[in-house]
Amino acid sequence: MSRVIALIWKDLLIEARSRQFIGAMLAFTLIVIVTLNFAFDLIREGREMNGAGALWVAILFSGLIGIGRSIAVERDRGTLDGLILTPIDGGTLFLGKFGASLASIIVVEIVALPVFAALYDLPALDPLVLGIVLAGSAGLAGLGTLFSAVTSGGRSREVLLPLLLFPLMIPVLIAAVRATGEVFQGDRDDILRWINLLIGFDAIFIVLAYLGFGFLIED
Amino acid sequence: MIVEMHGVSKRYGRQAALRSVDFQADGGSVVALLGANGAGKTTLLRILATLTQPNRGSYRAFGVNAWEHRQEVRARLGYVGHRPFVYPELTCLENLIFYGRMFGLERPEDAGAAALENVGLAERADRPAASLSRGLLQRLDLARATLHAPALLVLDEPDTGLDSPGRQLLRSIMRQHAANGGLAVFTSHALEFAIDTSDRIVTLAGGEVVDDRASAAATIATLETTISRAAPVEASA
Numbered sequence: 001m002s003r004v005i006a007l008i009w010k011d012l013l014i015e016a017r018s019r020q021f022i023g024a025m026l027a028f029t030l031i032v033i034v035t036l037n038f039a040f041d042l043i044r045e046g047r048e049m050n051g052a053g054a055l056w057v058a059i060l061f062s063g064l065i066g067i068g069r070s071i072a073v074e075r076d077r078g079t080l081d082g083l084i085l086t087p088i089d090g091g092t093l094f095l096g097k098f099g100a101s102l103a104s105i106i107v108v109e110i111v112a113l114p115v116f117a118a119l120y121d122l123p124a125l126d127p128l129v130l131g132i133v134l135a136g137s138a139g140l141a142g143l144g145t146l147f148s149a150v151t152s153g154g155r156s157r158e159v160l161l162p163l164l165l166f167p168l169m170i171p172v173l174i175a176a177v178r179a180t181g182e183v184f185q186g187d188r189d190d191i192l193r194w195i196n197l198l199i200g201f202d203a204i205f206i207v208l209a210y211l212g213f214g215f216l217i218e219d
Numbered sequence: 220m221i222v223e224m225h226g227v228s229k230r231y232g233r234q235a236a237l238r239s240v241d242f243q244a245d246g247g248s249v250v251a252l253l254g255a256n257g258a259g260k261t262t263l264l265r266i267l268a269t270l271t272q273p274n275r276g277s278y279r280a281f282g283v284n285a286w287e288h289r290q291e292v293r294a295r296l297g298y299v300g301h302r303p304f305v306y307p308e309l310t311c312l313e314n315l316i317f318y319g320r321m322f323g324l325e326r327p328e329d330a331g332a333a334a335l336e337n338v339g340l341a342e343r344a345d346r347p348a349a350s351l352s353r354g355l356l357q358r359l360d361l362a363r364a365t366l367h368a369p370a371l372l373v374l375d376e377p378d379t380g381l382d383s384p385g386r387q388l389l390r391s392i393m394r395q396h397a398a399n400g401g402l403a404v405f406t407s408h409a410l411e412f413a414i415d416t417s418d419r420i421v422t423l424a425g426g427e428v429v430d431d432r433a434s435a436a437a438t439i440a441t442l443e444t445t446i447s448r449a450a451p452v453e454a455s456a
Contacts, residue, residue, distance in 0.1 A: 002320060002323075003320060003321055003323070006317055006320035006321060007321075009317075010306065010309070010317045013308070013309065013313070014306055014308045014309065017308040018308050077302070077306075078300065078301070078302035078303075078304065079304050079305070079306060081270055081298075081300060081304060082304025082305075082318070082363075083321070084270065084293075085268065085269075085270065085293050085296070085298050085304075086293065086318065086321035086322055087290045087291070087293045087294035087321075087322065087323070088290070088321060089290060218272075
């Protein structure tokens, strides 16, 4: 566990000093939230589901900015070999990278959610929404970290990552949007079904990524 | 034997990088691998370091199958590659503390400070690695590779970018490592440095070992002749 914490600490310290990704992620998130706020008619019925969709589009695309570079930066600098040569297994390395990616997404969400709540007049700071956002972000970070390892060695990795990631993210996204929308609507009858689906896919993706990560980054 | 290779071959697509290489070395020695560009030196070092899996042959390190037990082997080896494995945003000491934690050292701060002292970077401990020159970065990478007191040191052209005091420091680190019972294997294009530093010189050409002799029996002229005679690696069907 201390090695996972060391990996997360290292990535966050580097990000805090270089400000390579979180600034861009935050700017992108706010632009999407503000733009879609103007696009939607906020008085019309159905704005709860539209709002939930807008929130997850912002989280998904901004998350890609950071996650996509998570392994690629290590490979470009040559430090990936340094990490591989430490006596840690692929699963530990995955957890470290996953933790750092998730932390970056959460930092962006801490700023973006109050802005979203104010602009859309929706209860985005409801504890249940925060839990759904955390679970959906974990699925995004888990699957994104796995596929960033797959694509990091390729020339067209920026194109390849969304192509691989989006289709598999669909179950997580649908569950996250529907669960968030139902909280916004104040209708919590079916919410458990969507939350269970979300957590179920999170668990499958994170366990598979944990088990397969080592094979993907080794020669 | 710390490392034992028998019939090790490695191909990249149709290109043969190593062809049936036998190589053994025990602790208490420094071995230099020489050869022209493309001779297979880096591939051999990467296999020794468990960074690359051979296509054929057996490689045992510390008495175990190196690839199957690579995490155990990695805990006991230090590797310096063409590029330093350090993070420019972190200070010199932070880099070593990070790697110390990854290697499970009990006191990574103390180990990091001692490693920096060994390579003459103690005064730069709190400076970002980005502020170091190429030669000083190479010293920091040496500190990182030796931080966990590995028994096997694998160094790919570690003298690159080093000035004369830096090369002297590198030589003393490798000699001290051998004196402590460890094995150091390094590549270099500086023949004089290789002769002065090593106990044994192995020359590669076309992915094969073409010469293996004690350093005491080597001269710059004989090594130059051996290396220049070597044919480049050719694609084979």
